[in-house]
Amino acid sequence: MDRLRVPCTKELEFGGVLGAALLILLMPTTVFYLLLTCRTEQASLLNFFPALPMLRSLWDPQDFVLVVAWIALQALLYVLPMGKITEGITLRDKSRLQYRISGSYSLGVTALVVGASLAAGLRLSYVYDHFLQMAFSASLVAFGLSIFLYLKALLAPETALAPGGNSGNPIYDFFMGHELNPRIGTFDLKYFCELRPGLLGWALINMAMLVKETELRGNPSLAMILVNAFQLLYVVDAFWHEEAILTTMDITHDGFGFMLAFGDLTWVPFLYSLQAYFLVTHPQKLSLPMTGGIILLNGLGYTIFRGANSQKNTFRRNPADPKVAGLRTIPTATGRRLLVSGWWGFVRHPNYLGDLIMAFAWSLPCGLTHILPYFYVLYFAVLLIHREARDEHQCLRKYGLAWQEYCRRVPYRIFPYLY
Structure with missing residues (x-):
């Protein structure tokens, strides 16, 4: 039974013990700081000391x-x-x-x-x-x-x-x-x-x-x-x-x-x-052209997000499914295959790209004069980039040379031609 024991965690994330302790305090603090700031007239994130209840x-x-x-x-x-x-x-x-x-x-x-x-x-x-x-x-x-x-x-x-x-x-x-x-x-x-x-x-x-x-x-x-x-x-x-x-x-x-x-x-x-x-x-007025552009942007993000996730899930359930059977793959030592075409040949994490595009579209109705409604986009970008790094580390450890080949053939992580 010893071989089934979960090994002791050696690689600590989020800055280790100190980072975890800080996040336990920082997460609730962030929630109430943003909610209190949102109710002020200026709604400025530079107001570091909003009136505390x-x-x-x-x-x-x-x-x-x-x-x-x-x-x-x-x-x-x-x-x-x-x-x-x-x-x-x-x-x-x-x-x-x-x-x-x-x-x-x-x-x-x-x-x-x-x-x-x-x-x-x-x-x-x-x-x-x-x-x-x-x-x-x-x-x-x-x-x-x-x-x-x-x-x-x-x-x-x-x-x-x-x-x-x-x-x-x-x-x-x-x-x-x-x-x-x-x-x-x-x-x-x-x-x-x-x-x-x-x-x-x-x-x-x-x-x-x-x-x-x-x-x-x-x-x-x-x-x-x-x-x-x-x-x-x-x-x-x-x-x-x-x-x-x-x-x-x-x-x-x-x-x-x-x-x-x-x-x-x-x-x-x-x-x-x-x-x-x-x-x-903080009410906002939107013109019809602006409204149409925001709807199209959200539609683009959703199409990428849903298309990538559906493609991945279909392939995991049944690689022989006609929807994914024609996609190119890379064999791995574990017996699984890595998709290297379709959405997953575009960037390594197309679902994250779609998520971020949608997040931006959700914030645009709030106008461009305040950064506070864009907190979600900024936070989500940091979260997904960090999660992507965790994914990459685990995939490299799991798939080895096959993952290195995948990264060579799909060089961009989330943003095509940028990152």
Whole structure:
């Protein structure tokens, strides 16, 4: 059984223990700094000391209950016998975990619940009025979950630990995630948090911002409609292709710790909705030509993003599928083949390129006078470049000479002719 033990993590990421400790503080600080700045008249990122609310004003028991109730609703929908059962990748002990693919059903039921609540008089703009309090409550839930995950991992078998979160340092492992696939029975905590409460929360928050703008000005602006439509498309796409998440780095390599827990429960819903939040207090007018250009740009990004991901997933499931059978490949020592044509012969990470183009299109409706709504683009560029470096390192270690040949034939990483 010793050979099945997860080796101790030697290569520490994110600046090691010190970097992990700083990020545990920096991530919540960034969320509240941006949300507080967004509500100021200038919305300037150079205002490093926005007026800080009293800590007791951030705590609202009712808002905490609402956040927990939202997560509980999604958890209930997750355990209902809807959708199909599929298997994840083969683990170190040669087992394969089963997952219920039912996100689209959860999306539909959630939409019905929200619609019925609105018809019954729910004031959705309450989310905007209590945005800071809800973000604070979500942060408390994320910290609490992270502590539970770390303590649970201490009792987990060696084979269940994450290859990237087994350093032996409690701060680093708390941040990275000590256990790879923490479960309570058949309830997979990481898989559940990866999509459901955060992404659906993001879409709901955007809708709340649209409702708030309508209350303030009589009707939603074209800019707000575009932001809602673009980001809702992204959320619906994620649930429609939910099964593809089982092959991502988050699921296959990273443990479930503070990095992903806070990211899923707080960072995604409360910062990814920053453009809609900005537009409530900083309305923008768009001309029809500008609107058309933004729609085309988002369409281009989505086409690249979806085309690349679909091509990769189709090839992984069945290389003989007529859609991908004609693509050129490079054989590897592991028995797998690397795509070297189609989208994956254009750049090494075409899905990242599409993601960044869409992110830019989401920010453009907010105008060009403030950089704050473009935080998502800047952050996402840093995130994807860092993730790309992690991908490259793992692929080189896994595929060796075949990966070197792939890099020679596809020299650009994300941006053609630039990077």
